[in-house]
Amino acid sequence: RPGAADPGSRSHVTHCDESFLGKLGGTLVRKKRSKEVSDLHEEGKNAINAPLLPAGTDIHPEDTLLEENAERVMLDPTSRENLKFKDLVKVLIDWINSELEEDRIIVKDLEEDCYDGQVLQKLFEKLSGRKLNVAEVTQSEIGQKQKLQTVLEAVNEMLRPHGWTIEWSVDSIHSKNLVSIVYLLVALAMHFQAPIRLPEHVSVQVVVVKKREGILQTALVTKELTSTTENFDFVLFATERDAFDTLLDHAPDKLNVVKTSLITFVNKHLNKLNLEVTELESQFADGVYLILLMGLLEDYFVPLYNFFLTPESFEQKVHNVAFAFELMQDGGLKKPKARPEDVVNLNLKSTLRVLYNLFTNYKNSE
Known part of the structure; x- marks a missing residue:
């Protein structure tokens, strides 16, 4: 009957489909096996190379894509x-x-x-x-x-x-x-x-x-x-050698005169808070006096939550000195040449430079 399905042809189509799918399945299986072999080969290479790697070192995939002898x-x-x-x-x-x-x-x-x-x-x-x-x-x-x-x-x-x-x-x-x-x-x-x-x-x-x-x-x-x-x-400061280089290198005998002048200057202002400095390098090392001094020189109160009033760690002291440097720049001074770490580490030349910079800018302040 026209349009009716022929059982024979139906069987033939089913047979052809199975044959095609069988071939496709075989191809996929072969590709899968080929990939497994490739992965196994790569795993073997990694196993051989692994003992050569320093402990804790991660080698990223792109690092393995090197040319020979690269x-x-x-x-x-x-x-x-x-x-x-x-x-x-x-x-x-x-x-x-x-x-x-x-x-x-x-x-x-x-x-x-x-x-x-x-x-x-x-x-x-x-x-x-x-x-x-x-x-x-x-x-x-x-x-x-x-x-x-x-x-x-x-x-x-x-x-x-x-x-x-x-x-x-x-x-x-x-x-x-x-x-x-x-x-x-x-x-x-x-x-x-x-x-x-x-x-x-x-x-x-x-x-x-x-x-x-x-x-x-x-x-x-x-x-x-x-x-x-x-x-x-x-x-260190070679681009701008100043009086302190000359002082420390060639006239250390005059160092006490300079230190006395700076101590007089800072105490003139710190005495307003009943504070007094006798040792420049040690008493400014934690940054507290520097911060309070800037507040006095610029006539403002520095909120206590902005710094550590009794710093204990090196990091807290560095924070304080760095904060004092920020206050100096806010006041129109150039960024200090010293590092906060140098002041904390009791580097005399660095501390003198910072204080002398304040002295030259605020020596006439009351």
Whole structure:
């Protein structure tokens, strides 16, 4: 009958469908088995390479995609949390922000803010007084690397004749290698005699991953970022040597005269609160007297919840001194050249500089 289903043809269609699905199923099974073999092979490679990895080190998938004989360098996670290294990073960030304040550039993270060359370009131009021929804003990876190439060529050309070892490259900076970025910034700070104190003896460990005959080989290597203070003492305030350098270096016998003058000045104001200073370096080290002194000089009351009235830890003292520095800047003074940590650590020259700055600005205040 026309249009009626033929049992024979129906059986034929069913047979063909089963045959097709069978073939498709076989293909899927083969692909699944092939993937299992591939996964097993990868697992075997990882098992072979695993004993070579330093304990606690995470190797990301992209780090295994290396060409033969290529290598990748990463900061060891333990070193990233090292307090001296974190202090160095903070000093460098504060320095960059101080230098680029007029450009309204604020750096919060060295890896994220320096990799594309924009900040490094502005910093180099500010320090060197030299304008680089680069595009102002570059979004593409190619454009960023071209800018980095121009900036680093200028930096390397300037540093190499002075014996600097170039520990950075376009690829390492652009790949956000923090160690390379810090090496570069430390070199710039020292070459241009930045008025900052770099923490001494800062070393980190980096994980070096190399591919040899298809196998990843890893090793921990120690990198020294800063050495002793003696090697870069010229960095400290060298751009603005003042009376205290001369005083401490050539006329230490007159130091007591200066200290007496400063003590007289601070006590003239602190006596209003029935407070008195006899030792400059120790009694200002926790920041409390500095804060109270600023309130007296500017004629306002500083709320007690803004600082630690009886600081116990190093961090609380640093907080107080840093807060006093903020009050000074709010009063129109330049940002102190000293670091809060230096004042807390009883560094006489740093404390004298801070107090002398107050003396020159408020010596006629009643």
